[in-house]
Amino acid sequence: MDLGESDRLIRLLSPRIGRVSVVARRARASRRRFAGAFEVGNEVVVDARGKGDLLAVSMVELVRAPRAARDDLTRIALLCFGCEVAGSLAPEHAPAERLYGLLGHWLSRLEGSAPPTPALRIAFEAKALTFAGLGPRLSTCSRCGAGLSDPATWQADSGGAHASCSFGKPVSADLLAALEALRRAPLAEAGGALESWLLTDAIEYHLGRGLNTRALLGTGLLAG
Template sequence: MEQLKLTAVVLRAVDYGESDRVVTLLSRERGKVSAFARGARASRRRFGGALEPFTLLAAELRTRPGSDLLTLESVTVRRGFGAIRGDLARIACAGYAAELARELVRDHEPHEDLFELVVEYLGALDVAAAVPAALRAFELASLRIAGLMPRLDGCARCGADVDGARPVRFDPGHGGVLCAACGPAASPGAPALSPDALRALLRLQEGGLAAAAEPLAPAVGREARAALSAFVEHHLGRRLAARRFLDEIGPLLGD
């Protein structure tokens, strides 16, 4: 058996049996891993409240022979991001970010840049209200890390320049925006992007979370949300549970 020391964010915690818990962690060192926390619900002395989602931990684990599931032996909270838990909009955004990160990567594949992105986004939610621009920036950065970045700076079908003065079709099946010539080839239901929405997405794609300081106009935000939601669902093959919850509290987010 191998002993491991990981720095990780709790993405999900699921109760198991009467007293145990299985947690999904995104670690800096080993990427996404799942771990069995024996007695986590029976004794708060061992793990306390450390195994709640959106918690940054220093964790000690060991491997289990013949299993990808690790055993969690001890944890120390590095940062609890406590302000997130007092605001429904922040909870919804953090939950969506955690589920998206969990679904985009395979187990036991290091993704230090995704780990850093999740920590950065949780840190932003911990100190300020949730805003649509930051969530769009997180989506775009996560997709880039997973090798699924939508093309926004040219036609995803033929590579031609896109007319930035007219609306364009955004087709997840083709991988991004389509020029005027390729627009008729868009899949049924492919959303449209106005010039303002396309410029906003390009800005967030290039600038990351730092670019989210400039807010999105409501109409632009709705277009950007629809486009990226369609893109994520196309590549994952389903709508994330956290996306549905996020849609329900949209007015709280100003989205």
């Protein structure tokens, strides 16, 4: 995002230090200064220095940039969504190796020839929540451990799925089983026509805010 008259604030996800922001000085004044290295989804090596909380970029090296994932609107939307989800769920200044690895797999999947489906997005959400240490329980009741059958319920603030021991938002046990299967499937194999926003809602609940990029997904681009 823009910062001051000519700078940009860059949000990075690092495997070793998690979510971190740096300033790219004069990035808007001179387009050549960082030569597109800070486009969303790029993998970069950054040297940043300074005093206080906000470090300024002194060197950046572009390691990998998405290509196919920037070729159509569905993939662009998922690229931006994945970066926001993984970045937002990562801790600040603490290791985030699993979320970083997941984002790398996500970007590789979006570079592949197979068209992304809504179920792929759900698989990513389930893994991101899990790697952030937020659960959720999907195969048994998060309160009593009982198996799930209809009517099951869902409580984002209380572990996820619940059996008949609890009140909450009604949800089908079949849907929860399908979400669990997607959580366990490698991203390269996750697919199908399942459509659900349950885990997107759970991410937003844990962040305490809406995802900026969610609107990109809700425009019908992902109808396929």
